[in-house]
Amino acid sequence: MGAAPASRNPPGLGGRNPAMKIVTLVKHVPDATADRTFNAADNTTDRAGVDGLLSELDEYAVEEALKIAEAGDGVEIVALTMGPDGADAALKKALQMGADSGVHVVDDALHGSDALATAQVLAAAIAKVGDVDLVLTGMASTDGSMSVVPAMLAEHLGLAHVGFVGELTVSGATVTARRDGDVASETIEADLPAVVSVTDQINEPRYPSFKGIMAAKKKPVETWTLADLGVDAGAVGLDAAFSVVREVTKRPERTAGTVVTDEGDGGVKLAEFLAAQKFI
Amino acid sequence: MAEILVLVDHVDGAVRKTTLELLTLARRAGEPAAVFLGTGFDAARDTLGEYGAAKVYVVEAPELEQYLVVPKAEALAQIAQSSGAAGVLLTSSPEGKEIAARLAVKLGSGVITDAIDITVVASEIVTTQSVFAGGYTVTAQVTRGTPVITVKPNAVTPEATGGSVGAEEKVAVAFSDAATKARIVDRKPRAATGRPELTEASIVVSGGRGTGGDFAPVEALADALGAAVGASRAAVDSGWYPHAYQVGQTGKTVSPQLYLACGISGAIQHRAGMQTSKTIVVVNKDPEAPIFAMADFGVVGDLHTVLPQATAEIQKRKG
Incomplete structure (x- = not known):
């Protein structure tokens, strides 16, 4: 990243003066293979009763940041998460993979925050990290799956957002991204700083090495509250949410249908079922 | 009655079916008004009117085609504010959700994504969503600002009103500096498959x-049924089918009338993308495959023999 502007401001978290600073957003989510549920009292996602882990889709963002760091000099990677106590497990994984430092935004007032509040808090945290050139995120969390936080974050920061990126190159003050949509494959150029969210097609995330796991124990992790960020606690959390869940209903288990074993006529039986259901 | 804005999803004026679904849903909550961004409105006018758009706002500007989504979000925000609309509906596509996200921040409004239904309760718009891989159904409503709602395809069958566009308003938008920070420098249309x-x-x-x-x-059976082809993550990761056709958490979410899963075990990653399908048919060699638990009809057998036989039988029945 030799083309960094000379006017770059003083060092951030790492205490160095990086040529490029990347923030990767990581989220600690309930394990999707476990029985996920809601808190009965307020219809929020139950984050305590289920084992959590780093949202799998965020690993691709961490990996992409590491690849950019390995290709250039002086790239600093800050992993950022927002969530209750324990959510820093997601940071730990990012640090083990190779991120330089971590920030955990934690505050009781954040419980029940919606996407809009989440984006507002993350934007404030990114501003506090300071001099960020690139924000990398996954394409969606594996729990809420709304995919809207990166764009909201970019809106708050006044930055470009390029979503669903399958290939990324950084050159000087520009990122070039390829994304494969439903009707076309597009190449996008965006000015840095920018927010980029990447798909699971972009790379193959590494497993933390033993060396990486040992090194992560010594990496700095800061804990910030809403007061540290200058965000009003009344503007976030469940009571300030812009939308409200009225009712949560567990979907009835699908009743098992008819299963036949193919004895040479399985295809005919399949066609008969489709005909009986008026699909043909 | 207050206007409900519907962002028109179109390619050069060819209106996509999802827009007709949105117009149908919008009628439940108010007076549907279409927002048409880009070129080709003349080709879209009759269709929009036929499905109930009494009014259309049209914005034509080169920025809409040259830059990523921000100009569209700015245009829609301006129209939402000036029209005093009671709600904004968009398609739950990646672009629709991104516009919705920016719009919600600009308007200071709540946003609900991936609705599968919309009803009106005590004059409030209430959405239904399917969450946690279809394990739960959630109803919700926006409580602050103008509700911004993205709706999944196939939420409703489009119903024509036989009407026509009564009012057209050309809107001029002054785009901000932020609108031009992400440039589309190349665009290669995907080759048409001839399938839906x-x-x-x-x-x-x-x-x-x-x-x-x-x-x-799989393709032969799809063509016999006039169906689209999908693929599991395992098949895509193996390089057997393009990622654009992946059904599942990291691909597309589908909710068709009929879903046929062939040689797919049914990992949570896949179920998340198809669990809300109305009827599910499974063909798998392994009788223990978890996907059989979701099947309305299943065949334990090799898809390489079962599918061609089914295809031949369907063609025979169709004559």
């Missing part, structure tokens, strides 16, 4: 690891 679009199709036939890389029987 995956997320809009009423029937989807998907193949997984069990195809062994041979999608011909």
